[in-house]
């Protein structure tokens with residue numbers, strides 16, 4: 001299944017010499033820089049090496065990486081991973097996982113659209129290097145899971161997120177052993193339905209009490225699914241509901257409320273909206289009539305809908321060239337990343353990854369569930385939320401949190417109100433794609449941090465990459481809080497190019 005490729009070692013060695021040669025002089029004026037030696041190349045990892053200059057259609061070197069399938073157990077079940085070590089020395093004892101949601105979406109979305117080394121955005125002619133890749137800060141691994149999603153292999157058979165976690169942990173142990181990633185701090189990040197996976201996986205890891213493999217040190221979730229699903233979708237529309245009246249007329253009341261919050265009317269005991277109260281769909285359909293390109297993942301989108309190299313052609317209602325194939329489903333691409341050539345890669349699979357399309361686990365964010373446990377064990381749980389997302393909404397997520405008790409107290413004592421400041425990029429290209437200054441509001445209490453991200457849809461690192469880059473610094477403990485002004489901590493531009501940091505930024509607003 002994997003092509004043997006010993007010669008790649010040579011290539012990687014050469015490419016690191018070339019990179020080292022572009023570094024500025026050191027203090028002694030000598031141009032002797034030791035090329036970074038990969039600590040990950042062993043006989044066991046050779047079959048997984050990706051030739052960073054040979055990714056089809058990508059005309060630059062993406063750097064050192066490894067990808068392929070690893071088993072869960074001795075059956076046909078395997079998960080697909082793509083691992084990229086960081087060049088940042090502060091990351092030596094870390095490993096950060098990224099998971100997309102769905103259920104059933106491939107985490108290669110994150111790799112190609114959010115925090116990976118390559119961006120191929122909708123409508124773009126060709127891929128470009130991602131100046132905001134999280135690999136600049138830490139060691140990243142993108143994983144297609146559960147079985148059934150992306151390039152993962154085998155027959156899906158899970159019925160709950162607890163079972164997803166069992167399979168993930170078995171795979172994770174194999175990955176850690178393969179690359180020698182033991183005794184590292186494990187950070188788990190992701191978005192959307194991964195809010196369910198991340199918390200069940202993190203809780204299961206913590207339950208192992210095994211710091212060799214499972215030293216969970218924090219998690220970060222974007223626009224997560226973690227409460228009663230329809231609660232996060234419906235409440236802003238049900239304007240007469242007592243709970244919502246309370247939020248709008250007296251937000252403070254919500255922040256002093258004690259005891260379980262009542263469900264909004266129209267929701268059954270399972271948290272699902274009854275069909276006669278389904279205001280969400282009414283609003284969605286009305287929006288679609290006004291704007292046929294309306295997108296619940298980013299409510300600002302207008303026509304035309306740009307083509308997307310990751311989407312299947314059916315998504316375009318006949319508006320794609322006849323032989324169009326999604327990037328990761330192309331044979332050359334599969335061969336380059338050690339994915340099975342006969343696999344059928346879809347951005348999000350329509351086949352069930354949970355038996356009968358049903359995750360029998362409770363929402364991860366209710367009292368007594370894994371969110372509470374993970375906060376109490378790590379005191380480093382980070383939730384971020386785009387304000388232009390309509391599939392999961394900021395206030396719905398805050399309602400779920402106001403109903404949760406963690407570290408002995410219910411909810412936050414105030415709404416998110418401290419300014420979240422993203423520094424201005426010192427690199428011109430990065431500056432064109434990442435916003436700066438006040439990009440949201442945050443609150444942090446008892447180990448849980450919540451922050452809104454303005455001008456962002458559902459996939460925050462895709463819409464506001466500079467915000468996500470700063471928030472990763474927070475998760476990893478490089479900065480104390482999100483109000484700190486000043487440059488990015490790992491300002492690789494400075495390190496790489498040896499030029500002074502642009503001083504034209506971070507004026508306090510009062511200066512004007």
Ligand SMILES: *[C@@H]1O[C@H](CO)[C@@H](O)[C@H](O)[C@H]1NC(C)=O
Nearest residue numbers: 007008009010011051053054
């Ligand atoms: C990696 O790919 C590049 C571009 O296709 C090629 O020139 C180079 O020989 C490859 N390196 C190895 C070690 O195969």
Ligand SMILES: *[C@@H]1O[C@H](CO)[C@@H](O)[C@H](O)[C@H]1NC(C)=O
Nearest residue numbers: 073075076077157158159163
């Ligand atoms: C799913 O399959 C695995 C074997 O790959 C088995 O160990 C597990 O018990 C199965 N789970 C369920 C819920 O059937």
Ligand SMILES: *[C@@H]1O[C@H](CO)[C@@H](O)[C@H](O)[C@H]1NC(C)=O
Nearest residue numbers: 183184185211212215216217
């Ligand atoms: C586990 O992570 C914590 C920080 O979250 C660190 O203090 C501790 O040393 C780590 N343990 C091991 C065995 O690496």
Ligand SMILES: *[C@@H]1O[C@H](CO)[C@@H](O)[C@H](O)[C@H]1NC(C)=O
Nearest residue numbers: 236247248251252394395415
């Ligand atoms: C969310 O709730 C706050 C009060 O806590 C309110 O000011 C704001 O308008 C609400 N946002 C939306 C989009 O409904």
Ligand SMILES: *[C@@H]1O[C@H](CO)[C@@H](O)[C@H](O)[C@H]1NC(C)=O
Nearest residue numbers: 260261262263264367400403
């Ligand atoms: C609040 O939590 C309780 C259980 O602790 C649950 O019964 C109730 O439905 C929840 N309310 C909301 C608004 O989520």
Ligand SMILES: *[C@@H]1O[C@H](CO)[C@@H](O)[C@H](O)[C@H]1NC(C)=O
Nearest residue numbers: 312325326329342343344345
């Ligand atoms: C994806 O690849 C599989 C295997 O080659 C093929 O059967 C399928 O038709 C492809 N899907 C698309 C949308 O091109």
Ligand SMILES: *[C@@H]1O[C@H](CO)[C@@H](O)[C@H](O)[C@H]1NC(C)=O
Nearest residue numbers: 158159354355356357358360
């Ligand atoms: C899935 O659905 C079938 C048919 O309705 C049912 O027999 C089976 O028990 C269901 N399985 C689970 C795990 O809910």
Ligand SMILES: *[C@@H]1O[C@H](CO)[C@@H](O)[C@H](O)[C@H]1NC(C)=O
Nearest residue numbers: 418419479480481482483484
């Ligand atoms: C943020 O952290 C800095 C120290 O790094 C501290 O001076 C400042 O008060 C903190 N701000 C908030 C709002 O917590």
Ligand SMILES: *[C@@H]1O[C@H](CO)[C@@H](O)[C@H](O)[C@H]1NC(C)=O
Nearest residue numbers: 131132136427491492493496
């Ligand atoms: C990440 O590193 C690359 C290569 O060193 C650099 O071009 C890019 O600007 C860096 N981005 C950030 C945000 O540091």
